[in-house]
Amino acid sequence: MAISSKSKVAILWRGDRPARDAARAESSRLSSIFEALAHCGIGAEPAVWSEDLTDEVRNQLLAMDGVLVWVDPISTATGARRNALDGLLRDVARAGVFVSTHPDIAAKMGVKAVLHRTRDLDWGSDVALYEDEPSFRAAFPARLATGIRVLKRNRGNGGIGVWKVEGLDGATVRVKEARSGGAPHVVPLDTFMAERQADFEGGEPLVDQAFQPRHLEGMVRCYVAGDRVAGFGHQFVRALAGPEDGPSSPRLYSAADDPRFQRLRALMESDWIPAMAKRLAIPPDTLPVIWDADFLLGPKTPEGDDSYVLCEINVSSVFPIPAEAPDALAETTRLRLAARAARKAGA
Template sequence: MTNSMIPVGKVAVVWRGDLAARAEATADNNRLKAIFEALARVGLAPEPVVFCEEAADAVRQQLLGMEGVLVWVDPIATASGQRRGALDDILREVAQAGVFVSTHPDVIAKMGVKAVLHRTRALGWGTDTRFYERSEAFQAEFPTLLVAGPRVLKQNRGNGGIGVWKVEADGAGGVRVLEARGGAVARVMPLADFMAERLVAFEPGGGLVDQPFQARLLDGMIRCYMSGGQVVGFGHQMVRALAPAEAGPAGPRLYSGPDDPRFQRLRAMMERDWTPGLARRLDIEPDDLPVIWDADFLLGPKSTAGEDSYVLCEINVSAVFPIPDEAPDALAATTLKRLASHRRKRAPAS
């Protein structure tokens, strides 16, 4: 399909499902209903597209018939463990054909991986963050760091707590290990055995991020929702992943809009400093930042003036949902602007 044949205003909203879900999908029978409604309010024509590997060719043809594609598919499916490589190949193909794609797989590869915590650690949201690209560096450095206190290891790609572990020394060469995945139980084992288990993380494109455990974990996590370079809301949650069992269950994530007075200092830093700095360091054009993404922060040590510091622990770009009530309209406005910009770039020179 040539650029001139791309229909104006048609936007695919993509999520993972099976063949039955694909056959039954409508704009209002899925969890993204509010996003369909917001896109329609700004004059776009959103269409549901359910992705599964069995329907890859049909999905490709659907997406080639769109002006834009917005994607909500996790890097690793929680239930099946399936990865989204087949979808990423399709998205690259349709983007090359002139369709606007958010989030483009190449952008995900830059900012939707844990290695971003190391690459951006000097922005002001970082800590003593290491990234082991090779198993030899992991074997040489990690045991020494562990002596100073608990560490958190994160595999480069994952979601839902998959591949995130708190590790602390337990005496006589042993460690106590707790995975962030829901329902995980702490294990006590030899450090050498735990490190041997992690060697699988060093496949091509893999690696491990290593950060010090944040002592203020029980004070809660702040999720900052972004559309491009604009804060569009917050989520605050009393998290319990990586916490001891006696801390009790996690609380619900409580959503609020971008004007929540508790988080205006964080908002200012995200919009003024950190997001522009992120884009520069990762060589991402502002118009290529995802139409919806989020950054998760834990509270770090307080300053001498008593102000909180913020420690980035994850960026999510692949399947950001649920989102604050204010976010769908902001997402739709960003999409409309991006499509207009995309049309200008594709227009032939006069």
């Protein structure tokens, strides 16, 4: 069924009143998304949101067929969370508006706990989940004794709440925070664990993943539109490395047919994405129209191929993206809207 030429979506990002008043598709950092949607016959308009604009934005979204969302879980500028936005998105979704990424899907995919829930898939690694501070205090020292660990808050972005922790003598640890940009520092283990108390506020867990020794060989970001790979990004990441390892490199983007990553593409499309969706009880047609999975290199396979270790999935504010990805995003959006229109017409 063809999508109506009158179908419209809003593209939503965080901003204040002046930013909302000044927002234009052609001058937005997401201009390539607006253009790709237009090529698919979908009208799109900006929807700049902040907590004090919620009612106004709600009225705007209720007049749309869909809304595509670019808002981080935690603002790197202010630390603000998006609880009010998630409530708004659930409201408009219940009213029949297509939302991507829906907050309920983000709560399953776009959190660090996905590493624990999918740890037995081929992309998995040694991962523990601490539901509360007592379980963390009871189990973390023993896990730390087995080797370097990476602790991760369940929700975050931009390296917020990610620590590389190396045990020194059983009583002290060397800690490097991913977002700090500074050198590692040494603190008593008890002090470090006490500082984590706040991370459990609101019932959120902490995720504990074994440090990957090949991290200096580069990270591959796999961009996905729905259940199809839309491109790749490759970067040498130094966020958890020492100063002697030099700075991180810019991420270099490439299309889905990049020959370096065809094995990863095949694994994602034929195995890992379907397995993840099944494990997390996510219907494939509700997967985000754009999301990404970050992989570090794991041990070589017996055949000499690289293995891949999942270290994060991002669903909330995936941008920038490869030049080919906006078209994949737009086509996925078109298909989702057409399917919803067909269901509505047949109801």
